[in-house]
Structure formats: structure tokens, C-alpha cells
Amino acid sequence: MTDVDEVIARAYREEWAQVVATLARRFRDLDIAEEMAAEAFATAVERWPVDGVPPSPGAWLTTTAHRKAIDRVRREARREEKYKEALMLSDTPEPLGAIDDDRLRLVFTCCHPALAMEVRVALTLRMVGGLTVPEIARAFLVQETAMGRRITRAKAKIKAAKIPYCVPSREDLPARVTGVLAVLYLIFNEGYLASDPEKEAVRSDLTAEAIRLTRLVRDLMPADGEVAGLLALMLLTEARRAARVSASGELVALDEQDRAAWDRELIAEGHALVRARLASGQAPGRYQILAAINAVHTDARDVRDTDWSQVIALYDQLVRLDPSPIVRLNRAIAVAELDGPQVALAEVDGLPLEGYHAFHATHADLLRRLGRSEESRAAYDRAIRLAGNTAETAYLIRRRDQLTGP
Amino acid sequence: MAQYLISVLDDTSDSATAEEMAAIDVFNEQLEAEGRWVFAGGLASPSTATVVDGRDAEAVFTDGPYLESKEYVAGFWIIEAPHLDVALRLAALGSKHCNRRVELRPFLGA
Numbered sequence: 001m002t003d004v005d006e007v008i009a010r011a012y013r014e015e016w017a018q019v020v021a022t023l024a025r026r027f028r029d030l031d032i033a034e035e036m037a038a039e040a041f042a043t044a045v046e047r048w049p050v051d052g053v054p055p056s057p058g059a060w061l062t063t064t065a066h067r068k069a070i071d072r073v074r075r076e077a078r079r080e081e082k083y084k085e086a087l088m089l090s091d092t093p094e095p096l097g098a099i100d101d102d103r104l105r106l107v108f109t110c111c112h113p114a115l116a117m118e119v120r121v122a123l124t125l126r127m128v129g130g131l132t133v134p135e136i137a138r139a140f141l142v143q144e145t146a147m148g149r150r151i152t153r154a155k156a157k158i159k160a161a162k163i164p165y166c167v168p169s170r171e172d173l174p175a176r177v178t179g180v181l182a183v184l185y186l187i188f189n190e191g192y193l194a195s196d197p198e199k200e201a202v203r204s205d206l207t208a209e210a211i212r213l214t215r216l217v218r219d220l221m222p223a224d225g226e227v228a229g230l231l232a233l234m235l236l237t238e239a240r241r242a243a244r245v246s247a248s249g250e251l252v253a254l255d256e257q258d259r260a261a262w263d264r265e266l267i268a269e270g271h272a273l274v275r276a277r278l279a280s281g282q283a284p285g286r287y288q289i290l291a292a293i294n295a296v297h298t299d300a301r302d303v304r305d306t307d308w309s310q311v312i313a314l315y316d317q318l319v320r321l322d323p324s325p326i327v328r329l330n331r332a333i334a335v336a337e338l339d340g341p342q343v344a345l346a347e348v349d350g351l352p353l354e355g356y357h358a359f360h361a362t363h364a365d366l367l368r369r370l371g372r373s374e375e376s377r378a379a380y381d382r383a384i385r386l387a388g389n390t391a392e393t394a395y396l397i398r399r400r401d402q403l404t405g406p
Numbered sequence: 407m408a409q410y411l412i413s414v415l416d417d418t419s420d421s422a423t424a425e426e427m428a429a430i431d432v433f434n435e436q437l438e439a440e441g442r443w444v445f446a447g448g449l450a451s452p453s454t455a456t457v458v459d460g461r462d463a464e465a466v467f468t469d470g471p472y473l474e475s476k477e478y479v480a481g482f483w484i485i486e487a488p489h490l491d492v493a494l495r496l497a498a499l500g501s502k503h504c505n506r507r508v509e510l511r512p513f514l515g516a
Binding site: 162 | 489490
């Protein structure tokens with residue numbers, strides 16, 4: 001890669017969202033914003049190696065994209081009115097919300113609750129993340145044409161239903177931020193534990209993209225505790241990535257991981273975020289609690305040093321916010337370490353999670369530790385049938401086949 | 407300003423209770439006070455509908471609704487709002503006041 005190629009690649013990563021966002025505000029049209037941003041980058045690829053890199057690549061790209069957009073609306077007579085509207089709008093000062101940034105408007109628009117979750121994910125990756133349609137289609141194992149249609153339909157709905165291009169009003173803001181974080185966490189989780197047996201076990205491209213987008217949202221909303229919490233949670237999870245899948249492609253459980261392979265830098269950054277949230281004295285939301293739980297885990301140099309009572313106390317806090325069966329299942333896993341598998345089994349039994357592979361995997365593990373091999377084997381079988389991730393399936397099969405006795 | 411249709415979805419042909427009617431009136435007044443009200447109305451039960459096809463020389467009338475479905479539109483509001491966020495908030499209020507689910511749909515090109 002030449003220097004110019006590198007500059008262009010970096011500009012793409014760093015400036016794409018800003019270029020799309022600025023155009024979207026000026027022209028009130030995501031289609032124009034997306035296409036003209038792509039054209040501006042294509043022009044950069046042609047011109048920068050010849051003319052040299054402009055002193056301010058971001059400004060050059062925005063100006064180029066803006067000029068192309070104006071050319072296009074001029075060419076298309078049917079867009080005459082939109083063109084005038086766009087020129088007027090660009091000079092109209094707008095009331096500033098709590099936070100004001102074109103990229104943040106773009107994030108909120110892409111994650112609007114009137115759009116289906118899968119649509120929000122695709123739009124966010126395209127418009128904010130700058131991933132191409134084929135890249136997004138590959139990431140979610142969807143046909144390229146189907147993914148293209150999904151994004152086109154979303155843009156059409158945004159236009160027809162007038163989904164606003166703005167930061168939500170104060171009364172809507174907390175719920176809308178939660179919605180944005182759900183999209184980012186879903187992208188991260190799809191990377192961290194790909195749900196499809198035909199995909200790689202861990203997709204570092206998606207986890208990295210989710211972290212990058214969350215960093216961006218955190219820059220835009222530095223005071224929001226849950227944004228910081230989600231970033232910390234992602235960093236502390238990502239830090240264990242290298243230790244999480246063995247050379248033979250098998251999932252390695254937390255207690256068996258080589259902790260020397262954990263990324264110390266990411267852990268330090270995650271811990272600092274968690275400490276800052278604790279120091280704020282504000283009541284934590286679910287992402288902050290999950291981050292704190294992961295901070296306890298990553299704090300222990302050896303699994304035997306894990307402060308399980310602290311983990312359980314944090315889960316108790318989480319259960320009060322979200323008494324869902326999945327949270328109670330995860331709490332029971334910690335209970336098994338502190339009070340033994342018998343106590344944990346009583347808490348797991350009867351949770352309405354028959355269709356969830358992790359429920360059966362936990363059940364199987366507790367039964368194994370209690371020496372109830374036959375029941376354990378049956379539970380592993382159920383978990384294996386339901387698990388989608390290749391590394392996880394391999395791990396469950398090994399555990400099942402290691403069972404001895406009835 | 408854009409216009410939106412808020413359709414009230416129902417699965418029984420019982421009309422609204424007196425309490426619900428009173429709540430709907432309150433909501434209508436709020437819409438008018440805020441300059442959002444365009445039109446609203448309740449509809450008689452689907453069994454009173456007639457499907458009319460006037461595309462050929464002689465119009466054909468068919469007794470009953472064009473679609474047999476478990477749920478149908480029992481009434482509607484047409485509102486004016488600057489964008490979807492405002493319309494969604496009003497639709498949520500409307501749903502609460504009439505005690506039924508609603509569907510929000512924008513008018514074309516409005």
C-alpha cells in the first residue's frame with residue numbers, strides 16, 4: 001500500500017460519516033448523501049495520487065461531495081424544488097438540542113424505532129460505518145440484492161414517513177439512546193459470537209466496527225453513562241478475544257482461558273471507564289453493570305482469584321433493573337462458583353428458556369459437576385442441537401464426550 | 407407540515423365504552439388546541455360495508471368488506487405534524503385514549 005492509499009483508507013474510516021451526515025442535513029436526502037459521498041471518495045482515489053493529498057482531506061471530501069450533489073440536483077429538473085429547499089435549509093439556523101452534531105443526527109436517524117431492528121443495523125453500518133452493501137450482506141449472510149433492497153426500502157420509508165434528521169427531543173432522548181446502544185451491541189455480539197454455523201466463530205471485523213462506532217457515539221455524548229458502560233463492556237469482552245477460541249477452533253470457557261493472552265491495554269481502558277462511572281455516583285444502567293461484572297472477571301489474574309460475591313452482588317443489581325430469565329441464568333452461573341452447583345441448579349431449573357442453547361449448556365455443566373452424567377449428556381445434546389456458533393458447538397461436543405459413567 | 411393517517415385497529419365490533427369516548431374527546435380537543443387536528447371519525451362495523459366496482463359499464467356492488475380479517479379499522483384520525491417523531495408521540499397518545507392499537511401511515515407527498 002502506498003502512502004496515498006493509506007491516507008485515503010484512513011480518510012474513509014475517519015471522514016465517511018461526517019461527509020454523509022453533512023450532506024444529509026443540507027439536502028435532507030440520505031440517497032443523495034450516500035451516493036455523493038461515495039463519488040467524492042472515488043474522485044479522491046483518482047486525484048490524490050496525481051494532485052497530491054489536500055491539506056484538509058475531510059473538508060476537501062465534503063466540498064467535493066457537496067458540489068457533486070448540487071450538480072446532480074441541478075441536472076435533475078424534477079428535483080428543482082428539493083434543490084431550492086436544500087439551499088435554503090443549509091442557511092437556516094436550527095434550534096440546538098442538548099447535543100448537536102451532524103453525525104449524531106445521522107446515528108439517531110439510522111437507529112429510529114420506526115425501522116425494524118435488522119434495518120437499523122444495516123443502515124447504521126452503511127451510513128455511519130461506511131461499510132459497502134456487499135460487505136454488510138456478507139456479514140449477515142444475506143444475498144447482496146436482498147441487502148440492497150433492505151437499505152433502499154429503509155431510505156424510502158425515512159423519506160415518505162418523514163423520519164426527522166435530528167437529535168431527538170429531551171423527552172424522547174433516553175429511550176432513543178437505549179435504541180442506538182441496542183443496535184451497536186447487536187453488531188458487536190454478531191461479531192463476537194456469530195450466530196450462524198456457516199460463519200467464522202469470531203468476526204473481528206464486526207467487533208472492531210462496533211467498538212469504533214461506539215467510540216464515535218461516546219465522543220458525541222460524553223456525559224451519558226450507558227454509552228460509556230457499553231464501550232467498557234465491549235472493550236473488556238474484546239480484550240479476551242484471542243484467548244476465547246483455541247487453535248483447533250473450539251470455544252474456550254472463561255475458566256480455561258489463557259489469561260496471559262488477554263489484551264492488557266483494552267482491559268486498562270475498560271477498567272478506567274468503569275471506575276469513572278463508579279466515581280460519578282449516578283445509578284448505573286444495564287450496560288454499566290455488565291461492564292462492571294466484566295471488570296471483576298478481567299481483574300482476576302487467575303480464575304480462582306475471581307471475586308464471585310462481587311459478581312453476584314452486581315447480578316442482583318441487574319436483576320432489579322431487568323428480571324429476565326437470561327439475567328437470572330447468568331446469575332446462577334456465578335452462584336455455582338460461590339455456593340456450589342446444587343444451589344445453582346435449583347435456580348436454573350424451571351427458567352423458561354427451553355429454546356436457548358446456553359440454558360441447556362449451563363444445565364449440562366451443573367449436572368456434570370454433580371456427577372449426574374446421564375442427565376448431563378441429554379442436556380448437552382439439547383444444547384448442541386440449538387447452538388449456532390461453530391466454536392461453541394465444538395466445545396459442547398468435547399464436554400459431552402468427556403462425560404464418564406451413567 | 408406532513409399529514410398522517412392514524413387508523414384505530416380493533417378485533418371486536420363492540421363500539422367504544424362511554425369512558426373511552428370521553429377519553430377520545432379529550433384527545434381530540436388536545437389535537438385541535440395544538441393545531442394538529444385535520445379530521446377524525448369512527449366507522450360502523452365492517453358488516454355494514456359494501457364493495458363497489460365501477461370500472462366496467464355497470465357498477466357491481468358486493469355486500470360486506472373487501473377483506474375478511476380478524477382485525478379491521480374501527481376509526482381514524484388525520485393529523486398534521488412536522489415529522490414522524492411528533493406523529494409517533496400523538497399516535498401513542500391516541501392509542502392510549504381510545505384504548506386500542508393504532509397504525510400510523512404518512513400521506514403521499516404531503
